[in-house]
Amino acid sequence: MSFPNEMTGGEAIVRMLLAHEAGPMFGMGGFQLLPFYDAARRLGLQHSLINDERLGAFAADAYAKVTGRVGLCDATLGPGATNLVTGLVEALNAGSPMVVIVGDSHRAHSWKNMTQESRQIEILRPACKELIRIEEIDRIPELIRRAFHVATSGRPGPVVVDVPEDVCHGMTSFSPSDFAADPRHVAAPALRCRPAAGDLARAARMLTEAKRPMMLCGGGVHISGAAATVAAFAEATGIPVAHTMTGKGAVACTSPNNAGLFGRYDRIANTLIAESDCLFVVGCKLGEIATKRYTVPGPAARVIHLDIVAEEFGRTLVPELALWGDVRETISELAGLMQSDAARLADDRAPYIADVAARMEKWRASVQERLTSDETPVHMARMLNELNTLLPANAALIADGGFAAHWGGLLYDTKVPGRGFVPDRGFASIGYGLPGCMGAVLGKRALGDDGPVFGITGDGGFNMTLGELETARRMNLGFTLMVVNNAASGYVKALQHLMYGEGNYQSSDLRDTNYAKIVEGFDCQGIRVEKPGDLAAAIRAGMAERNRPTIIDVVVTRDPAKMLPAVDNRTVQVRKGDRVA
Incomplete structure (x- = not known):
């Protein structure tokens, strides 16, 4: 033209x-x-x-x-x-x-x-x-x-x-x-920078001298495209890695170095943080959920904080050392500075890493009953465990705000370093699941990646957005969205249950709806799952359909006492008389 x-x-x-x-x-x-x-x-x-x-x-x-x-x-x-x-x-x-x-x-x-x-x-x-x-x-x-x-x-x-x-x-x-x-x-990051040489040298000394160092990784790892670099550094120097919801995949969740989610919903990480003598916070803003409402790490912790935004330093805790720079470039520089000590450090810390892996296995054993639960309605842990078993390493799991992100952050295991788990934790808005799947499918196409895209949303979030199925179908976008159907604004109902007791619920119930039937009107594949034994077949059917959306309507517990993946620490603070937002 x-x-x-x-x-x-x-x-x-x-x-x-x-x-x-x-x-x-x-x-x-x-x-x-x-x-x-x-x-x-x-x-x-x-x-x-x-x-x-x-x-x-x-x-x-x-x-x-x-x-x-x-x-x-x-x-x-x-x-x-x-x-x-x-x-x-x-x-x-x-x-x-x-x-x-x-x-x-x-x-x-x-x-x-x-x-x-x-x-x-x-x-x-x-x-x-x-x-x-x-x-x-x-x-x-x-x-x-x-x-x-x-x-x-x-x-x-x-x-x-x-x-x-x-x-x-x-x-x-x-x-x-x-x-x-x-x-x-x-694409981002367009420009990369490193901290001052003296600060890098000091960080290398602190991490080398520590007996029980630990990395706390946030979403900045993925913004920097640094997951592979972080994983290699952690494994070479014998440092375990805990992560926020957005930082999941900084190392593979299946790695022995993985300490899982830290903060409000943790596996073993909070205890390890308390035992650590040097915490390396990497690309993490240390917000409310990551810090369990500003109680993790404790006030005596030695902290190195690496971030691309200098204004984040000291916002929620004052680090002993602040490193202002890009995650990938900074970790690469630290790896070089510590290279001569890396083999010794890996050997010396091998029992430490083995202990982390043993604690993770013990935690998995403690929740195995829920991961394999045959109870009806379907247990959320069983649903996540089926995804762990069936989704390939190059899958992307999109998590809506609320339950989807918290259950997914706690129980979903990425199999390789990278952003295989995509929650909307910037604002934690309800309604991200469906459009998030749409954007992820297009993103994977742009990267030449044919891995499946799965999403988890609640019935409340799906109610807000289901009209966008018309767009997804018009664009022939193939993904699978699992609707966690508890006939409630579940997070609110669960918190009302914790705060005010059984039966004291207000404006938190939804009409029980069969979403599998509704989506058929959009010419999408709809599957309703009411028994845990039907989950695997539904997930496989979703992965097989590559040219239109699949909606799996999963009927989960209506009992608000069983909706949260763990006790919400805010309710404990309220009962102690603390002011909360």
Whole structure:
């Protein structure tokens, strides 16, 4: 296609997205962005209509999490723009690189009660890493380049590009050279840095001298693409690794170095943390759940904290040593500094690693009855155990907020280092499961990975989003979403049970619904599982269907006393009189 003498602002935006090898993109158009949509059609930008802008942001976020590439979505002005807020905050808190195009009112008509007009810039600005408003058509290439630069640098995040109607519809001349893109900013992290040499040397000494060092890994490991590097370092130097929900896969969960989830829902990690003489916190913000509401680690702990965002140091605890840098590059540098001692350290710490593995096996034995439970309704632990048994190493498990993430974080075992477990813990919003699966499928396609995508959501989360099955079916996306059907807003009901006792529930019950039948109306495969013995066949059927969604409606316990994977420590604090949010 020949280069036009003049083009609309909308076409210039599309050309800049294509220059950054961007796509797929989700959105719902309006008049303000019509030239953008027309150019997307003519120039071949992979764009799909979404039914809810929030879910388009979630799908773009999951795509970014799985690939490291920039996720894309768009919305028209007013309600379209404001519907993005929840998805933007997830990406902002989780460090997901995204560029979001938002239409806005015609500048000559602004603040004259334009239809759907709102103070959307003020609403969106705190929900994103940066908001860029394009005031001149000529600056579109420059400012879209800037959006990709910001989205992929430092801790990645979402950048909103606000485009007034007259800028999108207006015409101007460009030259082909205007649409150059820096290839470093196609994916995150675009730029990497290391801490000061003296700090690295000190960290190496602390880790070498420690008798019981331990790594606490968060989602920053995956943002940096550092899982293989972290796993190799931990194994070479004899250091066990515990992880947050987003950090799962920093080492394989099947590795003898794996100490599992730490914080509110732990296996063995919290005890090991208390026994450790040097904690190496890696790419972890040490938030409420990871620290069991700021009680783990204890006040006497020696902590080295590595993060790409200096503002995280001292937020929840003051480390003895702060390392400001990229995870992959920093761990690689430490591995080099400790190389001469690595073999000795691995030998000296072999009993320590063996003890960690033995404790993990003891924990597994203690929960074996639940993992293999034949009780009806289906036990959540049995469901996760079936996934552990049947899903291959290159599978991705998407976990919705609430139960899905907590049960999955505790019991799902990744088999290789990497981001095989994708929860929405940036904002922990309900409703991520279905759009998250959509984005993950597209992400795996982009990577040339044919591993299956599974998701876990609750019936409440599925109720919010099931209309997006139309989008997934229209796009021929093959994934399996397991709906944990407990006929309740289960997390709330379980907490009400703990706080106020049996029978004292308010606004936490749902109607018992057969979702397997409902999804057949979307031409999706629906399977209802009421007995644990039927789980394996349903999972295999889901993996076999690669061109449309499969929904497995799993009927689990209605007893709120059995819904949580462990006692929630917040209820203990409340009973002691502590103030909680």
